[in-house]
Amino acid sequence: MFRLSNNLVGILNIFSFLLSVPILGAGIWLARRADTDCEKFLEKPLIALGVFLMVVSIAGLVGACCGVSWLLWLYLLVMFLLILLLFAFTVFAFVVTNKGAGEVLSGKGYKEYKLGDYSNWLQKRVNSTKNWNRIKSCLIDSKVCEAYAKKYAKDTVVTDFYNEQLSALQSGCCKPPDSCNFTYVSPIVWNAGSTTTYTDSDCSAWGNDSNVLCYNCQSCKAGLLDNLKRDWKRVAILNIIILVILIIVYSVGCCAFRNNQEDNAFWKRRGYP
Template structure:
């Protein structure tokens, strides 16, 4: 019996430790939401799941230490629900970030992003005017485009040097016009219309050299945010899948340890001998 309790205590301590990377992933997404991705509701499910696992693990640990059957039973029920929610969140994250990717360009180190490559719930959430006004304001306040400027030996970056840079999706989509617009490079955030034909792309007319405007109203900027979200979510989802698999294994072991504990409580109370016969024959004086 003591061995079962010790095992359940160890397993609860392990689940407590496993809650840390989940909570950390939510906090990381929160920092991304404030500085890069600018979509500020996606991190809360992970933070809530991480805190829930942490609290439930502490309850299960206390139940194992004090042999409190109610706390152990509560731990198993709530942990089952938390694991189910975590699995659902992982599936949801992959479904909403399934479509869309950047388009490679000839002799360019960066990718271009187009909103028509994306679809589904997340695309509607980002592209809607009510949401995009807040997102674009967040991107502008983050000064992500201003940080593009580079100098080499007190000389500004040349066009050839810029074209070979590895830009983030938000930098590529929001801080420069789409490549098919054929604008002429002046510096990282100043581009002039070329002499050739401009592509049939509405973003070409939305570009503005005003540093408060740039391409913040462009569909390419919205696509860049979606690509950045997809990249962030996929990184966190890999960690979540690993943690989820370990949690399921730990839960199964804890369940069987709990059943063994209950069986021992029912068959033989602590400090009492087990009866040798279920029905004693005759009463002897």
């Protein structure tokens, strides 16, 4: 009869194999149907994750339930490397998201965001023209500012708009910075007046076109980083839970590997190959 640890490893890998099927399917579907850069960006990671989960699950399942020690050893090696990588990423996520916060404005319901307040590593990622063009394409495709414009269309006077609780992306990408002193017309239409020189470069980057707005502004990059900061902190907390689970699974796998070694030694003593 199989040992308990072998059975547990087999059951866990059946679940991970079943999980890999829809992930791989979603990646293949996106590869065939993706129209935007944002969707195309997701297809390769999904396919890679699905294939990785499927291969590792098969190795663990066959190694534990069929007594194939070298497959189980390979499975444990991959698990060990995964634990190390996840631990390193969790520490890294806490470090790079430790800086940065929105600036509270007097008499305004929303905050404004400055790129220089965030970690240098994150700033370099969004200041890359190639990276930002892809991110900007995703923001436009996701219609962040279109939804914002519809939600606050009722604000016909600027005092009403100033009381709104805007998200970091809405504040950074869908309106000009308050320091520009533009004249409010609607949430996505602001008149610059006759002034042509600004102390803030975001003011000259603003455009009333729905595909321009403040997508080229430093404040938009900062708003994205503020969102990213919150998301990464949540992911880091989730990673800690996953790490604990992986360590438990790894420990059970080690027991299954030891069982395989003992079983092989038992049969060899009786003259079986």
